Amino acid sequence: MIGGDPAGVAHLYVHLPFCASRCGYCAFVVEVGREDARDAYLQALLAELGRERAALGPLRTVYLGGGTPTLMGAERLGALLGAIRPLLAPGAEVTVEANPETVTQPLAEALAQAGVTRVSLGAQSTRPHLLRVLDRRAAPGDAERAAGLLRQAGIPQLSVDLMLAVPGQAPADLAADLAWVTGVGPDHVSWYELEFKEGSAIARGPHAAPDEDLAADLYEQAIAGLEAAGYRWYELANFARPGAECRHSLAYWHARDYLGLGVGAVSTIRGERRRNAPGLDRYMRALAAGDAPPRATDVLDPDTLRRERWMLGTRLDEPLDLAWAGPPDRPAALEHLVAAGLVERSEGTVRLTRRGRLLQNAVVQEIMDFA
Ligand SMILES: C[S@@+](CC[C@H](N)C(=O)[O-])C[C@H]1O[C@@H](n2cnc3c(N)ncnc32)[C@H](O)[C@@H]1O
Ligand code: SF4
Structure with missing residues (x-):
């Protein structure tokens, strides 16, 4: 799980x-x-x-x-x-x-x-x-x-x-x-x-x-x-x-599980991402007929989940716990960003500095491989 x-x-x-x-x-x-x-x-x-x-x-x-x-x-x-x-x-x-x-x-x-x-x-x-x-x-x-x-x-x-x-x-x-x-x-x-x-x-x-x-x-x-x-x-x-x-x-x-209800709603539960399709009438017809709404389900692999935890967790001003988030894809880039004053590191955690937070997306793209 x-x-x-x-x-x-x-x-x-x-x-x-x-x-x-x-x-x-x-x-x-x-x-x-x-x-x-x-x-x-x-x-x-x-x-x-x-x-x-x-x-x-x-x-x-x-x-x-x-x-x-x-x-x-x-x-x-x-x-x-x-x-x-x-x-x-x-x-x-x-x-x-x-x-x-x-x-x-x-x-x-x-x-x-x-x-x-x-x-x-x-x-x-x-x-x-x-x-x-x-x-x-x-x-x-x-x-x-x-x-x-x-x-x-x-x-x-x-x-x-x-x-x-x-x-x-x-x-x-x-x-x-x-x-x-x-x-x-x-x-x-x-x-x-x-x-x-x-x-x-x-x-x-x-x-x-x-x-x-x-x-x-x-x-x-x-x-x-x-x-x-x-x-x-x-x-x-x-x-x-x-x-x-x-x-x-x-x-x-914090990448917790959530259930989304309604047309177009997204859910993430136990490593699966479910997207209800857009289209109000189709949504209502399916449920009126006793069926599930039309939707697509993707299984998220561990690497995708790890990168999402980094992308989401570094939006916050609290430290990112590496035991939870998982390792960086590019440890050398992380070291470089620490030296440049964009990331702080302490025992088992990293946190973006104020300057790092202003550039959060670019900083995380350096550390993680979102190819
Ligand atoms: C789900 S939306 C809509 C909420 C509500 N219908 C409204 O318009 O006030 C929630 C918030 O997302 C923000 N938002 C919506 N579209 C955006 C966009 N293209 N770029 C940045 N923020 C956006 C708006 O501030 C909005 O209040
Ligand atoms: S159309 Fe306007 S009011 Fe409606 S959800 Fe979008 S931003 Fe909000």
Whole structure:
């Protein structure tokens, strides 16, 4: 058994694909509109949960992501979370992603009532010209209004997603987002560099990605600003107040097993990676017929798993335990990077230095052979 948890899988992701429109940069499995399909989708998810239940141990984390999970509406989300509740371990983290413009007082109260412990709010930016470049539906004030409603409803933890290296973003724009986020004071912040994903509308123009130097400056500006405000830079794109790290994401970076339910969802269980196929109707038809969803399964060989542990584990500010991760492919390159001040080594562990973390992908590519 590779990486399996004898007590059963402790981390559950559920994909809720519906969106009101597709943002130009988005390459996720998303269904625009399809109000007619939402009841049937809930039934399909419940059927898939029923099929997989035996693999699950007490769940330590649950993450409802999308898409726009809040477009499922309070009642369907309540039914889904009600089916999951008997499987939760005491003190489980239950996160729901929410787009700011979809958060109303009744929805916020329903989420709190359903046992949601954490909401991840997709603000992306507070600057009107950048929200337009990103095709966001939210108005600049929506994220702050949503944060207020979620807190009033008693949601224990709030996280905010922001983006950097957006076309047209200047250091002054990032400074405005920093002032905003430290003013709102969420427990956790994810600040992602915008990726121009193949096939997405933004990759076809007319906007050009900012040059690498500006992107690197914006990243360092975000890190410095959040650290000054008391957030720990615990993962390359993630920052938390003490104790507010996302436990679900940590499980992923620690390469633990997780089950993904829903169209396009990915699972990694006991050295196998399973990918549910995209295609909402096919997914729903299969489950309505009592079948497994269409999916592909790959067996991950020990070398692939070892390289993944290095790639994921070095994203964190904690040391990578070599007894767990396995040996480097190129020990000489590792020594060279230690001498260059990009990696620190101590008894049985390695850790990227702050400078090494800014170059994490290139550093790991030097050490490991991802051919
Ligand atoms: C699953 S996504 C979508 C969540 C939600 N629908 C929203 O848009 O706010 C979670 C986060 O990934 C980030 N993201 C999505 N596409 C990205 C891209 N192309 N590059 C970088 N970050 C991206 C966004 O910050 C987003 O909030
Ligand atoms: S970024 Fe979020 S809201 Fe926009 S299309 Fe993708 S999942 Fe939907």
